[in-house]
Every structure is written in C-alpha cells, then in structure tokens.
Amino acid sequence: MLKKREKSNKRRLIDYRIFTPSLLIIIAISIPFSLYEKESLELLNSIFDKIVAGFKWGYIWYGIILVAAGLFLSFSKYGNVVLGDPLEKPRFTLFEYASILIAMGLGSTIMRTGMVQWTAVANDPPFGVEAQSTEALLWGNSYAMFMWSFQVFAIFVMAAPAMAYILHVRKKPFMRISEACRTIFGDKFTDGLGGKVLDVIFLVSILSGAAVTLGLGAPIITYNLAELFNIEVTFTLTLIVTLIWVFLFSISAYLGIERGIKRLSTFNMYLAAAFAVFIMLVGPGIFILNYFTDSVGFLLSNYMNMSFYTNSLDMEGTTHIESHTVFWFAYSATWAMLHSVFAAKISRGRTIKEMILTYLLAPTLISWVATGVLGGLGVHRFLTGEIDVLNMVQEQDEMAVIPEILLSLPLSTIAIVVFVIIAMVFLTTTLDSTTYTIASYTGTENMSKAEPSRSLRIIVAAIITVVALLLMRIGGLAPLEVLSGLMGLPIIIIQFLTIYAAKKMMDEDRAWIHNVRD
Numbered sequence: 245m246l247k248k249r250e251k252s253n254k255r256r257l258i259d260y261r262i263f264t265p266s267l268l269i270i271i272a273i274s275i276p277f278s279l280y281e282k283e284s285l286e287l288l289n290s291i292f293d294k295i296v297a298g299f300k301w302g303y304i305w306y307g308i309i310l311v312a313a314g315l316f317l318s319f320s321k322y323g324n325v326v327l328g329d330p331l332e333k334p335r336f337t338l339f340e341y342a343s344i345l346i347a348m349g350l351g352s353t354i355m356r357t358g359m360v361q362w363t364a365v366a367n368d369p370p371f372g373v374e375a376q377s378t379e380a381l382l383w384g385n386s387y388a389m390f391m392w393s394f395q396v397f398a399i400f401v402m403a404a405p406a407m408a409y410i411l412h413v414r415k416k417p418f419m420r421i422s423e424a425c426r427t428i429f430g431d432k433f434t435d436g437l438g439g440k441v442l443d444v445i446f447l448v449s450i451l452s453g454a455a456v457t458l459g460l461g462a463p464i465i466t467y468n469l470a471e472l473f474n475i476e477v478t479f480t481l482t483l484i485v486t487l488i489w490v491f492l493f494s495i496s497a498y499l500g501i502e503r504g505i506k507r508l509s510t511f512n513m514y515l516a517a518a519f520a521v522f523i524m525l526v527g528p529g530i531f532i533l534n535y536f537t538d539s540v541g542f543l544l545s546n547y548m549n550m551s552f553y554t555n556s557l558d559m560e561g562t563t564h565i566e567s568h569t570v571f572w573f574a575y576s577a578t579w580a581m582l583h584s585v586f587a588a589k590i591s592r593g594r595t596i597k598e599m600i601l602t603y604l605l606a607p608t609l610i611s612w613v614a615t616g617v618l619g620g621l622g623v624h625r626f627l628t629g630e631i632d633v634l635n636m637v638q639e640q641d642e643m644a645v646i647p648e649i650l651l652s653l654p655l656s657t658i659a660i661v662v663f664v665i666i667a668m669v670f671l672t673t674t675l676d677s678t679t680y681t682i683a684s685y686t687g688t689e690n691m692s693k694a695e696p697s698r699s700l701r702i703i704v705a706a707i708i709t710v711v712a713l714l715l716m717r718i719g720g721l722a723p724l725e726v727l728s729g730l731m732g733l734p735i736i737i738i739q740f741l742t743i744y745a746a747k748k749m750m751d752e753d754r755a756w757i758h759n760v761r762d
Contacts, residue, residue: 257700263686266447303573307395314600321756323597328412334593342606347509349607351674352461352667358618361388363637368564385619386543390550392611399576401603403584406746449578454678454708461671463643471647490709492672512669520617526654528624536616577735586681679704
C-alpha cells in the first residue's frame with residue numbers, strides 16, 4: 245500500500261489537497277476586490293484602521309518578542325545545534341549565504357523605500373516635530389532605516405529553526421508548517437484537516453504576497469524606463485516589463501539555488517556596491533557620508549522610541565510612523581513563513597546561531613547603507629532646491645520622483661540603467677526564491693533529499709504572473725496589498741507555534757548534546 249502511494253506521489257508533481265484550495269481562495273478574493281476596488285479598499289482600510297487603533301501595541305510587542313526569542317535561541321544551548329550532520333560543511337560560504345538572504349529579505353522594495361520612504365515621515369513627522377524641518381528630515385531617513393531593522397528580520401527568520409530542524413535533522417520528507425507543528429498537536433491533527441488548514445493559510449498568504457510584490461515592483465522599472473525613453477507609463481509597458489521579469493526568474497528558478505539564485509544574488513551585491521560608489525563619486529558624496537552618520541546616530545538614539553511608539557497621548561489623530569509601523573509588521577508577517585522556509589532550505593550545515601544572527605545582521609546593515617545612500621541623495625536635492633521632492637510626492641505618485649532624483653546626477657542615463665538592472669535582479673531573486681519555496685512546499689518529492697521539480701517551479705511562476713497581471717489590469721492591487729497585510733494575523737499565531745515547536749523538538753532529541761560540532 246505504501247509503495248503504491250509513493251508511486252502515485254511521483255506521478256503527481258503537486259499536492260493538490262493544499263494547492264487547489266489556496267488558489268481558489270486567491271481567485272475568490274481577487275475577483276470581487278478587482279471589480280469593486282474602491283468599495284473593497286474602503287472596507288479593508290476601515291478594518292485596518294480599527295486594528296491600528298486597538299491592536300497596535302500587539303504588533304509592537306510582537307516584533308520585540310521575536311527579537312528576544314532570536315537572541316535566546318542564538319546564545320542559549322540551542323544556538324550550537326547544527327542543522328544537519330555535525331560533520332557536514334555548510335552548503336554555502338558565509339558571503340554566498342548572506343547574499344542570498346539579503347536578496348531574499350530586501351528585494352526590490354529597498355530600492356523604493358530607500359529612495360522615497362523618508363518623504364512620508366518628513367511630511368508627517370512624530371512627536372510634534374514641524375513638517376519638512378531639518379529634524380523631520382532626520383526622522384525620515386532614520387525611520388526608513390528602522391523599517392529594515394532587527395524586528396522585521398526577526399519576523400522573517402524565527403520560524404526557520406523549526407523548519408530547518410525537521411528538514412535537515414529529523415529528515416522529514418515535507419517541509420511544511422503542519423509538519424513542524426506535529427510535535428505539538430500530534431499525528432491525528434497534522435495528517436488531518438487541521439494540518440491542511442495550516443498549510444493552506446501559508447500558501448494563500450504567500451501567493452497573494454508574491455502577486456502583490458510583482459505588481460508593486462513593476463512601477464520601479466516602468467517609471468524609470470518611461471523617463472529614459474521619453475514614453476508614457478502604460479499597461480503595455482508594464483506587461484512587457486513583467487514578461488521579461490517572468491522570463492528571468494523562471495530561468496533562475498528552473499536552474500535552482502546553486503546555478504540560479506546564488507549567482508544572481510552575489511552578482512547583484514557587487515553591482516549594488518558599485519552603484520553606491522558611483523553615486524558617492526559623481527553625486528554629493530561628502531553630504532551623503534555626513535547625513536548617513538547623522539541618520540545612524542539619530543536612529544540609535546531614538547531606536548526605542550520608534551520601537552515602542554503608539555502615540556497614546558494624541559487622542560485626536562495619528563502620524564505616519566504610528567500607522568505604517570503596524571502595517572509594515574503585519575505585511576512582514578505575511579512573508580514570514582516564506583522567508584523562514586527558504587532560509588531553512590539553504591541553511592544545511594549552519595548552526596541555529598549562525599542562521600538567526602546572519603539574518604538579523606547582514607540585511608540590516610546593507611539596508612542601512614542603501615537607505616543612507618539613496619535617501620541621502622534625495623534629501624540633498626531637496627535641501628539645495630534642485631528638486632522639490634517633498635511637495636512632488638504629495639502631488640503625484642512617489643514612483644515618479646525616483647527618476648527625477650536619478651536624472652539630477654551626472655551621467656544620469658547610466659544611473660537609471662544601472663538602477664533598473666539592480667531593481668530587476670533584486671525582484672528576480674525574490675520571486676524565484678518564492679517560486680522555489682512554493683514548489684518545495686507543495687511538491688510531493690522528499691525535500692530532505694531532493695530539489696523541487698523544475699516543471700512545478702515554472703507552473704508556480706506562471707500562476708503568480710497571471711494573478712498579478714490580472715490585478716494590475718483591473719486595478720485591484722491596492723485591496724490585495726492591504727489584505728495581505730491583514731493576513732499576517734493568523735501567520736503570527738502560527739509563527740509562535742513554530743518557535744515553541746523548535747524548542748520542543750530539540751528538547752526531545754537533546755540536540756544540544758547529540759547534534760553539535762566538536
């Protein structure tokens with residue numbers, strides 16, 4: 245009987261019991277939201293506003309608790325547990341490993357937030373600071389750095405210990421949330437309806453998040469290409485850019501981690517570093533260095549203020565920081581399981597401490613540098629009066645400001661071309677990591693021994709693309725973006741379950757004794 249089941253699984257690329265319900269839910273959500281975008285967006289925003297008003301303290305403590313949990317696992321006896329054979333070398337060098345995590349964790353979003361996120365805070369600063377003042381500018385860039393700091397990356401990585409442990413130590417065939425929670429709920433729950441519900445929640449959040457990321461990432465490219473070739477931003481241009489993207493990340497996903505994702509990630513690290521040096525040399529390098537120093541100092545001085553800010557004493561309104569922090573943590577929670585599953589997959593041979601601390605530190609430091617360089621350039625242009633950045637973002641789409649800032653550089657054509665390439669490669673690595681992870685999650689092969697089917701990766705890439713293009717065509721991305729943020733609520737509960745499951749499994753196996761390096 246068991247052999248028949250194994251043969252049946254080999255014939256099937258995908259576990260339809262969890263994939264089909266997830267896809268149907270995405271379609272059922274997308275169609276009405278796309279047809280009634282205004283009404284659905286108003287409904288979702290009203291729900292989100294109530295969450296901000298009543299549960300913002302919860303999201304704030306959620307981030308803090310996860311950082312504390314990460315430090316506990318890293319520096320306790322559990323930190324030395326090897327994810328795999330203790331005699332086995334890590335699959336990637338530390339630079340390759342960090343590059344893959346950075347590309348996955350930051351993606352093309354850092355290109356947008358690094359360039360223009362400071363403007364939202366500078367126009368609506370906290371603590372009664374005057375809008376567009378010098379102090380507001382410091383709050384702006386410091387908050388943009390805070391967005392990409394320890395809480396967010398703790399959210400991304402803290403389900404990874406459990407996922408990596410079941411895959412590399414216990415050698416379970418399926419790298420799924422339900423499998424990680426087996427030690428908590430038992431076989432009956434995991435193999436029954438309860439386990440399927442956990443896996444469907446994961447897939448719905450990831451499929452919707454991937455479609456939104458593709459939809460929101462496209463304007464970073466299209467606006468700059470439109471400026472470069474002096475054409476209008478149209479759906480046709482968006483379609484062309486998206487199809488090129490799909491081609492790139494389908495090839496990368498098809499090639500796998502070693503030949504695709506790893507090479508793209510390391511290449512983009514070098515290219516991004518060269519672009520930062522280029523901006524420093526031809527742009528206001530001295531100002532950027534000074535402003536970066538001020539921003540880091542301001543961030544460190546006010547890190548606790550930002551981390552615990554609820555604005556409870558202002559009974560009449562909210563600031564951008566207050567509401568956006570809740571949204572950002574909720575949106576990050578939607579992506580948490582994807583990042584954790586992927587981090588788990590590539591962490592064979594690493595200790596739990598190495599995995600957690602690399603994810604907490606490497607993307608944080610790189611994102612601070614990116615924000616310092618890109619944000620510093622925009623702030624300089626605003627202060628000199630060369631570009632009225634703060635008023636432009638209020639009057640038009642913030643994406644339109646990005647090419648304006650890049651055009652202010654000498655050799656602006658080169659700057660825009662390189663910016664587009666970096667953004668495209670970043671999004672490619674994010675999405676091919678996504679397709680790889682979804683294929684690993686829904687596939688029927690033994691993930692402790694095999695890579696996910698190449699055909700399945702292409703199928704997943706096609707589904708994500710079709711959903712994103714349909715939503716962009718109809719105009720339904722905005723509701724789905726808010727919805728994907730709201731979907732972080734059940735993911736938070738699952739995330740805490742996986743942290744407990746990781747500790748429980750290591751306690752059961754006495755892994756800190758039997759699965760450590762000499």
